[in-house]
Amino acid sequence: MDPFQLLVGGIANGCIYGLVALGFVLIYKATEAVNFAQGDLMMLGAFVTMTFVNQEWWDFPFIPGFILAMLVMGVFSYLLEFVIIRRLFGQPQFAVVILTIALGFILRFIAGAIWGHDPQSLEFPLAGESFHIGSIVVGYDEAFVILVTAVLTSLLYLFFARTRLGIAMQASSQNQLAAYYMGIPVKRISSLIWALSGMTASVAGVLFAAKGAIDPSTGLLGIKAFAAAVIGGFGSLPGALAGGLIIGIIEPMAQFFAPSGYSQIAPYAVMLLVLILRPNGLFSQVFQKKV
Amino acid sequence: MTKTKTLVKALAFATASTVATTAAGIAGAATQGVSDTEVVVGSLNDLSGPFAAFGAPATKAAQLYFDEINAAGGIHGRTIRFVVEDHGYQVPKAVQGVNKLVNRDKVFSMLLSLGTPHNIAAFKVLDKKGIPNVNPLTGARQMVQDPIKYKFAGTASYYDAVRATIGYMVENEGSKNICAMYIPSDFGKEIQLAAIDEAAERSLEFKAETTHKPDESDYVGALGKLKEAGCDTIAIALSVRGAITAIATAKKIGWTDAKFVGSSASFHTAIAKVPGGVTEGFFAGAGWQDLASRATEPEAAAWIKSYTEATGEKFPGTGALLGRSAAEIFVKALEAAGTDLTNDSFVAAMESLDFEDKIAGNRVSVGEDHIVSNEVFISKIVDGNWQVVGTR
Missing domain, CATH: 3.40.50.2300 (Response regulator)
Structure with missing residues (x-):
């Protein structure tokens, strides 16, 4: 089998891990807490899109349905922060961690109650179709995943580098107190970061659903994305994407080249190796806070 | 020396008393999970993990059937209380769950427990108390491993x-x-x-x-x-x-x-x-046939109607089919066991079952091998539906 064939699938999966990892990092940078429900937001985004797009539900055209679901997930995540997470402002970080783990359970339960536990497929217009580049078969869904990830990360880059709000978010993530003294509405910024993170997760969910099927336990993929964020360096947005790509590529390579049974531990072995050799991740941004 | 003898005597007396009390307790005890008005049935299931597609609808369909039975007065005056523990397809949670079901909820029997390693782990607790394990949601051969007496596999392995x-x-x-x-x-x-x-x-x-x-x-x-x-x-x-x-x-x-x-x-x-x-x-x-191709048969159609009305779902899936089928088998065994429901009378009743299961589309005929239905249906997906292409 052509290794480039493995590479195509790996990059497409890696993009999905990378987008979920981006969500982890966005929230971590803004609030210094880890949102362990990030994978479940991805799952929820996929189900919301399915509801808008699938024929048996609302039957919207794919692109408007996709964008509408992103907006819904943005509002949902904003409210999640505003109504629940903000109550823990000033509490130890582990409180938010525990809360988000609980949120994950609740979201899985809600998804199961609304959409059932059977795996369901998103009616993706290009499902099952592919094109050839030499001997390599590229699914349109894989091309879609890679393209959307490239566009989204470029937009995120421009947003953080060029817009007032993006710069305010960066400032807030570097030092909340200093940002607050500079007149940045830190609490509102935190809600907006959650909204952005929810929208990114919903894009990842749609990309995941386009490649197969979804069920309420799909969100458990978040664990792998967490490993990706750790590999990239938990504070770095490009690192999160790179970490996702590394895991995405390693998985099929390990399945193909490693003996059966060992391939499953490959992503976590890489994470361990990175933590030993570069404890702050490959793209670490380490700052010392002086008191 | 005298002190030692006294201590030995005291220990011997205490041990004898404990043994006698326990034996008397067992002899006089009613069957766990059975009262004049209720039978408690437990299930270890996956309601939130990778096999929730089977577990969640199966337990829901079973509960709906038990609700119907209870509304009609139960079996021999006893209603069925169905207690489900979610293990999320994790064996440690399954072990916690079975301990809770057996020791706190005091279940009479297990029904529809999902997962091969999860059931095997649960056997360590169930075997000690002789609690029946009926139609687990797994086709592993170990479901009727020794001691086989209280184990009943739902279908061919x-x-x-x-x-x-x-x-x-x-x-x-x-x-x-x-x-x-x-x-x-x-x-x-x-x-x-x-x-x-x-x-x-x-x-x-x-x-x-x-x-x-x-x-x-x-x-x-x-x-x-x-x-x-x-x-x-x-x-x-x-x-x-x-x-x-x-x-x-x-x-x-x-x-x-x-x-x-x-x-x-x-x-x-x-x-x-x-x-x-x-x-x-x-x-x-x-070990069963897909429902879609049999949806017009009267029994299947009646159940599809009641299930879809109760759940709002468009059509019962495979998990629901298995849950409903197992629940009916369980109820038929309770009926056959009579008013004096004990573990042994239940086992004898299970072994006597012999009928056409119109929901699963197979023949229920429980023999000494304790496999509820031994048929195998080979199916293939054709035009978005399962189609039977061979049997064994």
């Missing part, structure tokens, strides 16, 4: 069904090079072993295998490996979502002539209904 299906593939579909993709648990190993044994019996080569985690989502490398090894028929033991993704991925990488064979764990409506015909041509061997 994964092993028998997959062997029969691979045999069919060799005879009818030209399969020569058999391979396996499986979760390396007791569940997956049953299917792997079936593939190996059937290939050996037919003097075919078992070419290659790959192992996977229950929540795995990427199969490109594994499929590349199997394609490179020259596999033409692959027995799969993956989650429902995993099976869909694996079959879709094979087609995506251009491996369109690969034939996939699943067990009852893959014989699921959701797999047949994937849009775009992605799963067309997938085979599965199971």
